Amino acid sequence: MDETPGLRERKKAATRLALHEAALRLAIDQGLDRVTVEAIADAANVSRRTFSNYFSSKEEAIFHGDTARLRRMLELIREQPADEEPWTVLTGAALRLTEEAYRDADAEWLTQRRMLRAHPSLATHQIAAYATVEREVAAELAKRMTGPDVALRSRVLAAVFLTTVRVAVQDWIEHPGRPLVDAVRSALAAVAPA
Numbered sequence: 001m002d003e004t005p006g007l008r009e010r011k012k013a014a015t016r017l018a019l020h021e022a023a024l025r026l027a028i029d030q031g032l033d034r035v036t037v038e039a040i041a042d043a044a045n046v047s048r049r050t051f052s053n054y055f056s057s058k059e060e061a062i063f064h065g066d067t068a069r070l071r072r073m074l075e076l077i078r079e080q081p082a083d084e085e086p087w088t089v090l091t092g093a094a095l096r097l098t099e100e101a102y103r104d105a106d107a108e109w110l111t112q113r114r115m116l117r118a119h120p121s122l123a124t125h126q127i128a129a130y131a132t133v134e135r136e137v138a139a140e141l142a143k144r145m146t147g148p149d150v151a152l153r154s155r156v157l158a159a160v161f162l163t164t165v166r167v168a169v170q171d172w173i174e175h176p177g178r179p180l181v182d183a184v185r186s187a188l189a190a191v192a193p194a
Contacts, residue, residue, distance in 0.1 A: 016054050016064065018044040023061035028112050032062070032119050059125040062116065066126065069101045070133040073165075077140050086141045086154075090161045091188050098181045102169075113173050130166065134158045157193070164191050 005013070022043035026035045037058055041051040055061040076093035084092075116122055138158035142150050168187035172180045 012054075015044070015046060015050065019046065019051060019054055019061050020064040023058055024065075024112065024116075027058075027062055027116060032058070032116065032121065057125075059121050063122060063125045063129060067129050069097060070129060072101065073097050074133060074136055074140070077137060082144060084144070086144050086157055087161075087188075087193055089144065090137075090141075090157070091185075091192075094161070094165050094184055094188060095181055098184050102180045117170070117173065130162055134162050137162065160191055161188075164188055 019040060023035065023040045026039055026043060035058055037051055038048055040058060040061060041048045044051075051061070055064070060067075073093055076096050077089055080089040080092060134155070135158075138151075138154040141154040141157055145154055147153075164187045165184060168184045169180065171187075172178075172183040
């Protein structure tokens, strides 16, 4: 069965990416507070209505890349063998995603992330996106766990995992002296369940 996306899906993905990149570029150049949805739509050569079909706000458009990485993390977790220990599954997914998603992160990308990271409206959006993925990661982990309080233990494990990855990436953005994959590996090892 062919799983290659059709033309329509490819066009939608291209439009979503163009809006995301336009939002990022404008936020870097002008500051997030001065960017409007209309300006993002114009920069991506689409209408305001088209923007609204893809994103509910400029913050969501800016955070799209991070959301896509979180979704990819979930895919990588689901792809792991069912008999693997939960922390092994999480660590493997995080390291693979880090190698895939941040392989080409350069000085310009780091500068952009530093500039945008501190904005309060993006922090709020980031928290909401992480909370959504955290629930889905917990549900995946619960399928792999046995014993008492599986629902609670899977939620705690998912929260610790995602917080650790987020903190490792943030620390690397602030102190990029070593490869990100090493920072993620070290952080996950530091909090691994006994």
